[in-house]
Amino acid sequence: MMADKQTTQLLELDTVSFDADLPFLAQPLEGDYPPRLQRETRLALRVLAAPGETPDDTNPVLMRLEAKLDLALEVSLLERHPDRPSCTPCRLGLNAVAWLDTQPWTPGQPLLLSLYPNPDSALSLCLHGRVLESRPHGGTLRLLSADIHGSFDLDTHLMWEKWVFRRHRRAILER
Numbered sequence: 001m002m003a004d005k006q007t008t009q010l011l012e013l014d015t016v017s018f019d020a021d022l023p024f025l026a027q028p029l030e031g032d033y034p035p036r037l038q039r040e041t042r043l044a045l046r047v048l049a050a051p052g053e054t055p056d057d058t059n060p061v062l063m064r065l066e067a068k069l070d071l072a073l074e075v076s077l078l079e080r081h082p083d084r085p086s087c088t089p090c091r092l093g094l095n096a097v098a099w100l101d102t103q104p105w106t107p108g109q110p111l112l113l114s115l116y117p118n119p120d121s122a123l124s125l126c127l128h129g130r131v132l133e134s135r136p137h138g139g140t141l142r143l144l145s146a147d148i149h150g151s152f153d154l155d156t157h158l159m160w161e162k163w164v165f166r167r168h169r170r171a172i173l174e175r
Helices: 035-049 060-080 154-174
Strands: 017-028 087-093 096-101 110-115 125-137 141-147
Touching (some): 017 154, 035 125, 035 154, 087 154, 096 125
Antiparallel strands (some): 017 087, 087 096, 110 125, 125 141
């Protein structure tokens, strides 16, 4: 779903995608994509790709237990990541992301993209991106896109696909 006028002006992606205003930050990536961030992102993707619907006959005790685990996860994540970037219009696709930024990133430049899939959660993904395109967009803003293939192995890419497709379908239903 197109969230606002700025979101509709984002660069097009050549795959299934969805638009959202999410906490998002691009930073230069110095050296290799850190294994610790790969591991944390893989674990976060397991949470995002897990089935979201609960049957009507779900045991209330199990639902309370899941809520307690969610709370414990959020508390520990908030302690680790007390500051989050501001919400940014972005388009997330299967192999690339597009966003608005004030930085003049150059094509080919490696970036570390920090993304919080839910503005109300401290759960974050750290993706390895390589700038594909950077265009001026009125004043100090730039339209950017980055390839994120370097973020995933086969298993994590399948989890990313599940999440992107789920959000894409939800955006279609909300139109």
